[in-house]
Amino acid sequence: MNIIVTGGAGFIGGNFCHYMTKKYPDDTILCIDKLTYAGNLETLEPIMDMPNFKFFKTDITDREAIYKIFKEEKPDIVINFAAETHVDRSIDDPEVFLNTNIIGTGVLLDACREFGIKRYHQVSTDEVYGDLPLDRPDMFFTETTPIHTSSPYSAAKASADLIVQAYTRTFGMPCTISRCSNNYGPYQFPEKFIPLIISNAMNDKKIPLYGKGDNVRDWLYVKDHCIAIDLIIRNGKEGEIYNIGGHNEKNNLEVVKTVLAGLGKSEELINFVSDRPGHDRRYAIDPTKIHGELGWLPETPFEEGIKKTIKWYLDNAKWWENIIKGEYKNYYEKMYGNR
Numbered sequence: 001m002n003i004i005v006t007g008g009a010g011f012i013g014g015n016f017c018h019y020m021t022k023k024y025p026d027d028t029i030l031c032i033d034k035l036t037y038a039g040n041l042e043t044l045e046p047i048m049d050m051p052n053f054k055f056f057k058t059d060i061t062d063r064e065a066i067y068k069i070f071k072e073e074k075p076d077i078v079i080n081f082a083a084e085t086h087v088d089r090s091i092d093d094p095e096v097f098l099n100t101n102i103i104g105t106g107v108l109l110d111a112c113r114e115f116g117i118k119r120y121h122q123v124s125t126d127e128v129y130g131d132l133p134l135d136r137p138d139m140f141f142t143e144t145t146p147i148h149t150s151s152p153y154s155a156a157k158a159s160a161d162l163i164v165q166a167y168t169r170t171f172g173m174p175c176t177i178s179r180c181s182n183n184y185g186p187y188q189f190p191e192k193f194i195p196l197i198i199s200n201a202m203n204d205k206k207i208p209l210y211g212k213g214d215n216v217r218d219w220l221y222v223k224d225h226c227i228a229i230d231l232i233i234r235n236g237k238e239g240e241i242y243n244i245g246g247h248n249e250k251n252n253l254e255v256v257k258t259v260l261a262g263l264g265k266s267e268e269l270i271n272f273v274s275d276r277p278g279h280d281r282r283y284a285i286d287p288t289k290i291h292g293e294l295g296w297l298p299e300t301p302f303e304e305g306i307k308k309t310i311k312w313y314l315d316n317a318k319w320w321e322n323i324i325k326g327e328y329k330n331y332y333e334k335m336y337g338n339r
């Protein structure tokens with residue numbers, strides 16, 4: 001099979017390309033990525049020369065270029081990871097989020113209609129459900145929880161989901177959607193919370209913790225997300241949404257303390273700063289559906305995954321040091337300089 005993976009030079013898409021090229025030597029992975037600030041060819045370096053991997057530096061909003069790839073490569077499956085993904089950046093400048101996350105999804109769906117595919121899969125997020133109260137540990141997001149977004153990022157992702165659902169119903173397209181909780185693991189861009197803690201702590205730099213540090217995220221090791229998507233594209237039912245998450249809820253203060261302990265660094269590095277506007281309080285996934293229908297359960301508990309992640313960042317310091325010494329410095333100053 002020919003499988004298009006968009007956003008494959010990013011964090012989850014990159015891990016997915018590694019996973020798929022090794023697991024399915026007879027399939028060809030066609031990676032499409034614009035290489036924005038978040039895309040990194042160093043992430044793909046270990047698989048770039050594999051015979052079942054091809055890379056296209058292309059913007060998913062570029063209709064002509066996307067149609068050309070579909071025409072020439074005849075994909076069977078399309079998995080759309082490509083997106084602008086950082087909530088703080090979406091608060092600073094929403095426009096590119098609307099273009100990539102909404103228009104880009106529309107272009108890919110049109111290409112699928114034009115050239116025909118067996119399956120289109122949209123990689124969505126639990127953020128489309130909004131948030132849950134901190135004092136209701138009995139509440140979880142299910143696939144029927146209403147969409148109720150908070151940030152320009154989540155609103156753009158939810159819009160994309162609605163477009164996928166409209167193409168499924170109106171044009172009978174074979175689509176699926178997955179909504180996953182917070183991922184962590186190798187190759188995550190250092191603007192995101194866990195790699196930010198690691199990269200700052202390794203430089204003995206303060207770690208900005210928003211608000212009181214009591215917001216809760218449901219952390220999933222990235223490989224478990226990759227396994228879930230692989231199961232959905234093969235055995236998931238057309239037209240269905242699958243939530244992905246493993247009951248791994250931690251508040252942000254607990255996460256910072258765990259990572260600092262893992263690095264042997266002092267908790268004095270923690271710096272409480274002003275909160276993110278509209279900051280979602282708690283995310284928590286109910287994964288009953290994907291477990292019942294597809295037999296998926298996470299394989300990596302947080303305690304093990306965080307150790308592996310810390311080790312990866314220590315062993316691969318060059319990967320993130322190359323990022324933080326570049327344009328990232330300006331981003332960091334703009335985001336945190338006056339906080």
Ligand code: NAD
Binds near residue numbers: 010038060182
């Ligand atoms: P990321 O920011 O690390 O990577 C995004 C990738 O998309 C980059 O390689 C970037 O170059 C590429 N890209 C951006 N705009 C593009 C465009 N116009 N055309 C082609 N490529 C473009 O993101 P991530 O954390 O790996 O997230 C991947 C997907 O998973 C996203 O759709 C995101 O919404 C979703 N998701 C992420 C998480 C998480 O915790 N990171 C959780 C649930 C869902």
Ligand code: DAU
Binds near residue numbers: 088193211216276283
């Ligand atoms: O839930 C899935 C989502 O998880 C994905 O859809 C998004 O693409 C991904 O970025 C992530 O969103 P979050 O906003 O939850 O992730 P982030 O790493 O930005 O922040 C995690 C938590 O840590 C959040 O409560 C905000 C807090 N935080 C974050 C940063 C960057 C801090 O306290 N300080 C920080 O400097």
